Amino acid sequence: MSWANLKIRRKTPEQIEKMAASGKILADVFLEVRRLVEPGVTTGAIDQRLEEMIRDAGCVPSFKGYHGFPASACISTNEEVVHGIPGDRVLEEGDIVGIDIGLIHDGWHADSAETMAVGEVDPETARLLRVTDEALWQGIGEIGVGKRLSVIGTAIEALAREQDFAVVETLVGHGIGQKMHEDPQVPNYRCYSMPDPVMDEGLVIAIEPMINVGTKRVVTLEDGWTVVTADRKLSAHFEHTVAVTAEGPRVLTDRPRRTP
Numbered sequence: 001m002s003w004a005n006l007k008i009r010r011k012t013p014e015q016i017e018k019m020a021a022s023g024k025i026l027a028d029v030f031l032e033v034r035r036l037v038e039p040g041v042t043t044g045a046i047d048q049r050l051e052e053m054i055r056d057a058g059c060v061p062s063f064k065g066y067h068g069f070p071a072s073a074c075i076s077t078n079e080e081v082v083h084g085i086p087g088d089r090v091l092e093e094g095d096i097v098g099i100d101i102g103l104i105h106d107g108w109h110a111d112s113a114e115t116m117a118v119g120e121v122d123p124e125t126a127r128l129l130r131v132t133d134e135a136l137w138q139g140i141g142e143i144g145v146g147k148r149l150s151v152i153g154t155a156i157e158a159l160a161r162e163q164d165f166a167v168v169e170t171l172v173g174h175g176i177g178q179k180m181h182e183d184p185q186v187p188n189y190r191c192y193s194m195p196d197p198v199m200d201e202g203l204v205i206a207i208e209p210m211i212n213v214g215t216k217r218v219v220t221l222e223d224g225w226t227v228v229t230a231d232r233k234l235s236a237h238f239e240h241t242v243a244v245t246a247e248g249p250r251v252l253t254d255r256p257r258r259t260p
C-alpha cells in the first residue's frame with residue numbers, strides 16, 4: 001500500500017459550494033433523463049439529448065473524449081455493468097439501463113449514475129435496483145470525519161451479500177474535484193489491498209457500487225469499453241458525488257430516489 005503516494009486534494013468550503021453547483025446541474029439532468037427512458041428509444045438518442053442539456057447549462061460533458069470515449073454518457077443495459085457506448089440499441093420493456101454522466105461546471109466535476117427500469121421489470125430485477133441504490137445510501141451513511149474510508153465499502157458489501165448479490169471489485173469509486181478521477185480510490189467492498197485513509201473534512205468522493213445478480217466477475221468486450229458480467233446476468237450501478245463535511249456526508253448530486 002503506497003500511502004506516501006496518495007494525493008488527496010481536500011476542498012475548501014467555497015470549493016465544495018462550487019462542486020455543489022455542478023452537482024445540482026447534474027441532478028437536474030438526471031430528472032430529465034428519467035423522462036426519456038422508455039421502450040422504443042435508442043441509447044444514442046438519450047445521449048444526444050443529455051449532451052444538449054449539459055451544454056445548454058453552460059457545462060462540458062466530461063466523459064466525451066475521455067481516453068477517446070465517443071459519447072457524453074456511458075449507457076449500459078442489462079448484463080452490461082458500466083462503460084456502455086450509446087448507439088443504435090433500442091430499449092425494450094423489461095430492460096434495465098444504467099446511465100452514468102459526468103460534467104464540468106466552472107472547472108469542477110460532478111459524476112453520478114443511476115440504473116433505471118424500462119417500463120415494467122420483473123420482481124427480481126426490481127430487487128436488484130433497489131438493493132444497489134440502498135447499498136449506495138448505506139455506504140454514504142457511514143461517512144464521517146475521522147472514520148476510515150473502508151467503512152463505505154464494508155457497508156455496501158454487507159447489504160449486497162445479505163441480499164445474495166455480488167459486488168464488482170475490479171471497478172471502484174474515486175476522489176473527484178478539478179479532475180474527474182483523483183485519489184483516493186473508493187472500493188465498494190472490504191478491500192485489504194488499497195490505501196484506507198481517514199476521512200477528513202473537504203474530502204470529496206464519487207461512490208459507485210456495481211452489484212451483480214450472479215458472479216462478481218466482469219469482462220470487457222471487444223469494443224474496448226463495455227464491461228459486462230462474466231456470466232451475462234444482470235448488473236446495476238448507482239453513483240453519487242459526496243463531500244465529507246463536519247456535519248456529515250453532503251450528497252452533491254442528490255435528487256429524489258426512484259427505484260421500482
Ligand code: MG
Binds near residue numbers: 101102111
Ligand atoms: Mg460515473
Ligand code: MG
Binds near residue numbers: 112173174206208239
Ligand atoms: Mg465515477
